[in-house]
Amino acid sequence: MNKELKLPRAQWIKALSQIKRQDLIEQVQTLAKDWFIKPISPPQSGLGVLKMKESTMSEAFFLGEFPLSSVGIEVSTPGGAMAQGAANIMHDDVKYAEALAICDAVLAGKLDGFDEIAALLTQGLSIFEENESARKKILSSTRVDFSLLEDAIGPHDHNTTNNVAKDI
Amino acid sequence: MLHVESVWLPKLQQQNYRHLLNAMSRPGSQNQIIHGVSDEYKFDYGFLPLLATLVDTQVSVSDPESLLKESEWKMLQTSKTEISNADFIIAIGQKPICEEPKLGALSHPEQSATVFLCVTKIGEGGLTIKLTGPGVNGMNTLKVRGLNEAWLERRNEWCASFPLGIDMFLCDRDSFIALPRTTRVEVM
16 A cells, blocks of 8 residues: 555544544554553543633633543554654543554554554545535535525515614 | 553652652651652652652743753643743752742742752761751751752742742652741751
8 A cells, every 4th residue: 555645644533533432442452562652741631621811801711621632652663663643532531542642653654554544544534524525414404594584574674673763 | 552651640649749748748857759660760860750740731840950851841741941930940959050930929929939959868968957947846957968058048048038939849869858938947
């Protein structure tokens, strides 16, 4: 397989996270069972918030709470190859984020197992595109055309509005 | 799969936090630093497990002697800054710093620096210090090796206008003591 990917790295985790969690973890565990994997930032899971500043006093506040897991790793294979990978996912699941971070490292460093992970990436991307096209269909079928409201307003409605304005 | 050194995990940090509280309550009492299982982090100075316990993304650290490795900065997830702005300062006992650290303000005395001072050995050495003040039963004397007296002179100047001042930890490879700003320190 050609080891160049068309999909930019920023999209890899989005595509790979379409694969069933258990399938992805099992495949990565088999692939990385003899690898040495160390963290480059502390693996964390919990609730994330967005730190923002309000516009009047410029005081910081935290917006919302969402589940977040974050993993950054460095992978060394028995063959001596090394690569770094990372994943931030909106799930409270470090194990899943770790599997995705390993996939990221494999693809970025073109490590052993590149072909398997690239196949998962392609599969994930097609699932994502299918979901996206279904979503677009639903959105278009529920679209409301507000321009039709103009036709619904008759001359009587306009008079009523003018009378109210005069009374005020 | 993923191997995380225990120095970065909550279990070890909670144990060290307990020791930090004990040290601050009893200035001058020697407390053990709990290291990880691996020897990688058990180097000449033992401050790293204590620093890892206290810092996060919301605080800043100054490391003028470059004692921290780049990989450790990433794991600490804190920001680097100069001495005058730092919430935490790591320094060497034999090299006093010239710059004044953050001493806090009367309305916010907690916005001051905490200094980790790396010394060769606590409990032995040529320098004897006398500690008095809250948390010390009468008087406590302590020997330290690898601490320049100038550090204590400056520390006493910085802590002269209570509640302003700094809190200090002296660390060797395996143990540490706390010198909170309320403690009076004299060289004997």
